[in-house]
Amino acid sequence: MVRDPEPRVKTSLRAWLFQPLPPPPAALRRGPLRPGAFDSRSRSARLTSLLGIALAVAFTVCFVTGLISHFIQHPPWWFGWPSRPVGLYRVTQGVHVATGLASVPLLGAKLWSVYPRLFAWPPVRDPVHAIERAGIAALVAAALFQLISGILNIAHWYEPMPFFFTAGHYWSAWLAIGALLAHIGVKLPIVRSALRHRTPERAPAGSISRRGLLGTVGAAAGIITLATAGQTVAPLAPIAVLAPRRPGTGPQHLPVNKTAGGAGVRDAIFAPGYRLTLTGPGRTRNLALADLAALPQHTVVLPISCVEGWSSTGTWTGVRLRDLVELAGVDPEDAEAFVESLETRGRYRATTVPPPHVRDPFTLIALRLGGEPLHPDHGYPARLIAPNRPGVLQTKWVGRITVRGMQ
Numbered sequence: 001m002v003r004d005p006e007p008r009v010k011t012s013l014r015a016w017l018f019q020p021l022p023p024p025p026a027a028l029r030r031g032p033l034r035p036g037a038f039d040s041r042s043r044s045a046r047l048t049s050l051l052g053i054a055l056a057v058a059f060t061v062c063f064v065t066g067l068i069s070h071f072i073q074h075p076p077w078w079f080g081w082p083s084r085p086v087g088l089y090r091v092t093q094g095v096h097v098a099t100g101l102a103s104v105p106l107l108g109a110k111l112w113s114v115y116p117r118l119f120a121w122p123p124v125r126d127p128v129h130a131i132e133r134a135g136i137a138a139l140v141a142a143a144l145f146q147l148i149s150g151i152l153n154i155a156h157w158y159e160p161m162p163f164f165f166t167a168g169h170y171w172s173a174w175l176a177i178g179a180l181l182a183h184i185g186v187k188l189p190i191v192r193s194a195l196r197h198r199t200p201e202r203a204p205a206g207s208i209s210r211r212g213l214l215g216t217v218g219a220a221a222g223i224i225t226l227a228t229a230g231q232t233v234a235p236l237a238p239i240a241v242l243a244p245r246r247p248g249t250g251p252q253h254l255p256v257n258k259t260a261g262g263a264g265v266r267d268a269i270f271a272p273g274y275r276l277t278l279t280g281p282g283r284t285r286n287l288a289l290a291d292l293a294a295l296p297q298h299t300v301v302l303p304i305s306c307v308e309g310w311s312s313t314g315t316w317t318g319v320r321l322r323d324l325v326e327l328a329g330v331d332p333e334d335a336e337a338f339v340e341s342l343e344t345r346g347r348y349r350a351t352t353v354p355p356p357h358v359r360d361p362f363t364l365i366a367l368r369l370g371g372e373p374l375h376p377d378h379g380y381p382a383r384l385i386a387p388n389r390p391g392v393l394q395t396k397w398v399g400r401i402t403v404r405g406m407q
């Protein structure tokens with residue numbers, strides 16, 4: 001008789017996964033490991049659950065908006081980003097940075113509410129418990145890495161990050177969201193029962209109550225949001241004391257991320273022989289600044305929306321990119337333009353403008369800002385400005401445009 005070995009394999013795997021592991025010697029139980037080392041009554045499953053829910057929502061919104069920003073900059077074949085509404089990216093990226101910052105006090109309180117478990121005894125009960133603890137370690141590490149690297153980036157403080165910020169922040173985001181989903185899967189029953197059964201408040205005199213703690217954390221998250229939202233919500237700018245950049249500041253009332261001096265383009269942009277080289281299939285034109293100024297001029301009101309979360313609106317005047325595409329002999333309804341800066345190195349010296357943005361009449365090679373010639377730090381003599389696009393793709397000091405039809 002042949003018997004199916006499956007059920008036995010399954011039960012023995014289960015038995016192995018949940019087999020009790022030998023506890024470590026009791027002599028190790030000292031300091032925070034001793035019984036009763038933590039007895040704050042303010043900690044409870046309910047508090048941890050409420051903080052966990054808030055954090056899960058903030059992290060998910062932050063992850064999705066971050067993914068959008070990443071895909072706009074590195075589009076996979078199936079991803080398309082429209083050129084309208086003009087300020088959509090300003091909103092998604094503002095929300096990305098705001099939810100990340102609001103997560104700081106939430107994560108701090110959440111870690112406080114559970115850190116005594118770091119010293120649980122025995123440290124691991126069985127193999128499944130070991131896996132769960134490893135997952136939590138990965139989640140905490142990835143979450144801290146996301147928040148710290150994000151804050152360092154908006155503060156322009158790159159020295160503590162010996163890796164390329166964008167790649168590190170992107171890949172560890174997947175680790176964080178994966179570990180978060182697994183964590184939610186494991187903890188959901190506990191959260192459910194904690195929310196169903198209201199445990200009576202037992203905070204003794206002198207210690208903070210659960211409601212007081214949640215109120216403080218909520219207020220901290222609110223204050224951080226209010227004190228930074230002004231970097232993109234203009235009416236809140238006066239109270240944006242925590243924001244690294246504020247709308248309306250800088251030359252021509254617009255913040256600058258990289259100066260002409262910093263990019264090493266000062267000589268090239270003021271050279272009398274400056275020409276914008278415009279290349280299409282089988283034809284190249286060299287346009288002097290006077291040639292560009294002689295083409296039909298258009299004025300648009302569009303924001304620079306930096307990935308760092310700040311944004312600021314400007315009134316830009318210049319030549320429509322679609323007119324230049326036509327001049328290069330390509331149908332502007334279905335074309336791509338590769339725009340290069342006079343900046344010779346630097347990660348943001350060139351960008352591809354996809355068909356929806358080439359087509360859009362708001363996309364300009366701008367020559368003026370607020371009616372004046374562009375300030376050198378804003379891209380003199382000519383810069384790209386397109387609707388609904390990350391600031392990092394709004395190339396300054398444009399020297400060359402190469403046009404390609406999509407058919």
Ligand SMILES: Nc1nc2c(c(=O)[nH]1)N[C@H]1C(S)=C(S)[C@@H](COP(=O)(O)O)O[C@H]1N2
Nearest residue numbers: 255256257306341348378391392394395396
């Ligand atoms: N050539 C070049 N263009 C560039 C950059 C750069 O480093 N080099 N930085 C970009 C970034 S990150 C932003 S947010 C905008 C800022 O434009 P502004 O300095 O005029 O406000 O310029 C973009 N254009």
Ligand SMILES: [Mo]
Nearest residue numbers: 306307391392
């Ligand atoms: Mo930027």
